[in-house]
Amino acid sequence: MKQLLILSGKGGTGKTTIASAFIKLSNARAYADCDVDAPNLHLITGWDSEPDKSDYYGLPKADINTEKCIECDVCRQNCRFDAILAEEGYKVDPFACEGCGVCEYVCPVEAITLIPSIDGEWMLYSDDDKVFSTAQLKMGSGTSGMLVTEVKKQMRLASEDAEFAIIDGSPGIGCPVIASLSGVDMVLIVTEPSISGMSDMERIINTAIKFGTKIAVCINKYDIHIENTEKIEDFCKKQGLPFMGRIPFDFNAVKAINNGLTIVDIDCISGLACKAVYEKAMELFKEV
Amino acid sequence: MKVVVLSGKGGTGKTLVSVNLAALTKESVYIDCDVEEPNGHLFFKPEDIHEEEIGIKIPIVSNEMCNGCRQCVNFCKFNALVYIKDKLIIFDDLCHSCGGCVMLCPENALTEKEKVIGKVEKGLWESVKVHTGILNTGEASGIPIIHNLLKDNKEIGGAMTFIDCPPGSACIVMDSIKDADYCILVAEPTLFGVHNLNMVYELVKLFEKPFGVVLNKCLEEENPAEKFCLNRKIKILGRIPFDNELGNLNSNGEIAVKKNEKYKQIFSNLLDSVIKEVQNETTTHSKR
Numbered sequence: 001m002k003q004l005l006i007l008s009g010k011g012g013t014g015k016t017t018i019a020s021a022f023i024k025l026s027n028a029r030a031y032a033d034c035d036v037d038a039p040n041l042h043l044i045t046g047w048d049s050e051p052d053k054s055d056y057y058g059l060p061k062a063d064i065n066t067e068k069c070i071e072c073d074v075c076r077q078n079c080r081f082d083a084i085l086a087e088e089g090y091k092v093d094p095f096a097c098e099g100c101g102v103c104e105y106v107c108p109v110e111a112i113t114l115i116p117s118i119d120g121e122w123m124l125y126s127d128d129d130k131v132f133s134t135a136q137l138k139m140g141s142g143t144s145g146m147l148v149t150e151v152k153k154q155m156r157l158a159s160e161d162a163e164f165a166i167i168d169g170s171p172g173i174g175c176p177v178i179a180s181l182s183g184v185d186m187v188l189i190v191t192e193p194s195i196s197g198m199s200d201m202e203r204i205i206n207t208a209i210k211f212g213t214k215i216a217v218c219i220n221k222y223d224i225h226i227e228n229t230e231k232i233e234d235f236c237k238k239q240g241l242p243f244m245g246r247i248p249f250d251f252n253a254v255k256a257i258n259n260g261l262t263i264v265d266i267d268c269i270s271g272l273a274c275k276a277v278y279e280k281a282m283e284l285f286k287e288v
Numbered sequence: 289m290k291v292v293v294l295s296g297k298g299g300t301g302k303t304l305v306s307v308n309l310a311a312l313t314k315e316s317v318y319i320d321c322d323v324e325e326p327n328g329h330l331f332f333k334p335e336d337i338h339e340e341e342i343g344i345k346i347p348i349v350s351n352e353m354c355n356g357c358r359q360c361v362n363f364c365k366f367n368a369l370v371y372i373k374d375k376l377i378i379f380d381d382l383c384h385s386c387g388g389c390v391m392l393c394p395e396n397a398l399t400e401k402e403k404v405i406g407k408v409e410k411g412l413w414e415s416v417k418v419h420t421g422i423l424n425t426g427e428a429s430g431i432p433i434i435h436n437l438l439k440d441n442k443e444i445g446g447a448m449t450f451i452d453c454p455p456g457s458a459c460i461v462m463d464s465i466k467d468a469d470y471c472i473l474v475a476e477p478t479l480f481g482v483h484n485l486n487m488v489y490e491l492v493k494l495f496e497k498p499f500g501v502v503l504n505k506c507l508e509e510e511n512p513a514e515k516f517c518l519n520r521k522i523k524i525l526g527r528i529p530f531d532n533e534l535g536n537l538n539s540n541g542e543i544a545v546k547k548n549e550k551y552k553q554i555f556s557n558l559l560d561s562v563i564k565e566v567q568n569e570t571t572t573h574s575k576r
Contacts, residue, residue: 009325011298011455016480037456038296038487040480059365080386095462100386101365139491142459145428171298171455172324175428195541196303196327203325206425224532225539251507258479258512 001030001156002164003184004285007208009200011171013192014220016040017253019168020262021274026282028166030159033134034180035170036120036147042134044260051123056135056150058119058143059099062092068111075103075112095140119143124154131159144170145179152183164285173207181207185288186214188244188281192221193228201232205241214288215241218277222246242284245277289566290449292468292497296484298455300476301504301528304538306452307331308545308555309562313448315415319437321464322454323406323421323430330541334411334418342421342433343402344385349376353397360389360398381428406433408440417447430454434463455484457491465492470566471499472525475513482512489522498569500525502558523565526558 006019016033020041023031033041064075066089076084083096084103092103094117104112122135133155137144148170155165169180169187181187187208191201201217208215217236222229229246236243250270253263263271293306303320307328310318320328347360347369354376361369361376368382369389380403390398406423421437423430438451453464465471471492475485485501492499500523503513507530517524528534534551537544544551 010327011325012300012476013298037458038298038484040297040483043479043483078387078391095459098384098386099365100384100388101363102386102388102391105363105388105392137458139457139487139494140459140462142431144458173425174324174423174430174460177324178426178428194539195330196325196538199327199330200325203425210426224535228539254478254507260479 001159001162002285002288003167004164004281005167005169005180005184005187006190007169007177007180007187007204008171008190009173009204010192010197013190013197014247015190016044016168017257017263018190018218018220018247018274018277019166020044021264021271022166022278024262024264025275025278026164026166028164029129030131030155030162030165032132032151032155032165032167034148034151034167034176036135036137036144036151036176037170039134039136041168042132044257044262045132046260047125047132049125049127051125053121053123055118056120056122056147057116058141058146059117060114061094061097061099061117062101062103062112063115064090064092065111065113066090068109070109070111072108074106074108078102078106098142120147122147122150122154124158126158131155131162133158145175148176148179149182152180173203177204177207178211181211181213184213186216186285189215189217190220191217191232193219193225193232195228198228198232205239216244216281216284217241218244218247218281220247221249223248244280244284245273247273247277289446290451290467290469291472291562291566292451292453292465292470293472293474294453294461294465294488295455295474296457296488297476297481300474300481301502302455302474303327303331303452304504304544305472305474305502305558306450307543308551309559310416310450311543311545312552312555312559315447317417317419317447317449319449319451320420321434321437321451323423323433324454326420326422328452329409329418329420331543332411332413332416332418334413337409337411340408341404342406342408342436343404344432345387345400346380346383346385346403347378347389347398348401349378350397350399351375353395355395355397357394359392359394363388363392406430408433408436431460431463434460438464438467457487461491465495465497468497470562470569471497472562473499473501474504475501476505477503477507477511477513479512482516485513485516489520498565500562500565503527505530525561525565526554528554
């Protein structure tokens with residue numbers, strides 16, 4: 001299965017808006033939301049049926065048996081994550097604990113054990129010909145990369161015969177983004193012509209290059225700053241990055257989203273421009 | 289006093305709000321905790337920059353001393369060590385720097401080296417101290433950089449501090465809000481914005497932090513984020529209109545309150561209501 005991932009670096013440039021339009025236009029049989037920290041794709045993909053849900057277990061977390069604990073402080077001194085709290089008896093800060101097991105190892109009285117911890121929930125929507133894999137990370141969890149990998153795995157397992165998949169990514173360049181990049185055939189970067197959008201675009205491009213992924217770029221809300229739009233196009237030309245086109249700012253896009261629709265479900269200028277970007281991107285995607 | 293600015297969804301205006309509030313406050317500190325995509329420095333363009341490299345500890349093995357017992361391999365919860373063909377191999381990218389392997393090696397064959405993952409830049413814009421964390425591209429976790437930024441802030445003392453958070457509600461955001469005196473949630477009037485506002489709303493409630501909402505990109509039309517706040521009796525701190533001029537200043541990396549009297553007024557009012565809220569909090573807390 002070939003996979004097209006949508007990323008941006010900066011948040012709010014339009015990843016989900018464009019991913020949902022691509023899913024609609026391509027009639028994708030497999031798609032996923034890898035922004036497990038703040039998923040939104042399910043809000044506009046129109047599934048009426050309930051998904052299959054399953055608890056997601058991240059790494060286990062340390063737990064101190066206070067009856068056995070002799071308060072020797074060795075665990076606290078050896079924890080590199082400041083996860084052992086010594087206030088009215090010793091306990092573990094579950095948000096800081098990374099489950100490394102050092103405390104369990106150093107405890108002289110075997111008062112510490114690692115216990116399984118639910119770090120989120122993954123959800124799989126499916127019918128006769130479509131599969132949508134998504135998840136919600138539990139607040140404060142530190143294992144988003146592992147959950148992203150799980151979301152992609154669930155999608156692949158449930159739709160083995162689908163030719164291609166479209167994946168909505170998360171902002172940033174860290175752990176969940178790196179996990180989402182793994183194994184995809186092409187990444188489409190959605191940027192916007194602001195100083196922030198451009199700086200973040202360069203950082204996500206550098207990240208994708210490190211992982212050897214094929215990169216294409218498009219600009220959303222291009223008309224909020226034409227000069228910057230031209231700068232981005234020049235940058236792409238110089239870097240040899242294929243440019244997929246411009247999408248204008250459009251109040252109708254907000255209206256569509258707020259009604260639970262994609263921008264290609266209604267008649268609007270951003271939807272039309274997005275269709276042109278889609279056609280160009282899919283042509284490139286087929287060749288990869 | 290520490291004011292943390294967060295949003296859940298990316299691109300709602302965290303940096304816009306925190307930069308402009310810091311710029312209006314004399315002798316304030318602005319800390320950019322969005323280490324994956326830091327943008328505040330693009331607006332402040334701080335001077336007299338001091339750089340500090342941030343490193344983590346990664347194990348290295350002496351192959352002469354390693355006897356192949358594999359205790360480290362079996363211990364590592366992150367699968368960062370493997371023993372193949374009579375040789376121990378360490379995957380730096382998977383290592384969480386817990387130090388467990390070094391501690392338990394019976395041959396003392398493992399030691400630690402420092403690996404640079406990014407940097408902290410400290411500079412000055414007028415009387416505002418600007419602290420920026422920058423994660424190197426290709427690195428998975430910026431948490432050590434955030435810890436450095438916030439640890440340092442404890443030493444700054446009483447100055448009004450504005451902390452610009454990364455999007456989402458995962459561990460990286462949790463770390464940023466732990467010591468907050470007050471949280472500002474920035475919301476945009478879209479279905480996505482409200483869904484993600486709900487997440488950070490749950491987060492600040494979980495941590496029992498006092499908070500209020502700033503409605504950004506306000507239009508004439510019905511505002512689903514405003515409705516969300518009114519239904520839950522959440523304090524609305526202020527409203528920032530959607531307009532082209534502000535968008536343009538922002539796209540150019542300009543600080544709006546320095547360029548335009550109208551925005552100066554809007555953000556001054558916002559700052560006043562934040563300060564009033566924080567003072568209210570302190571008095572109600574001391575009465576309890």
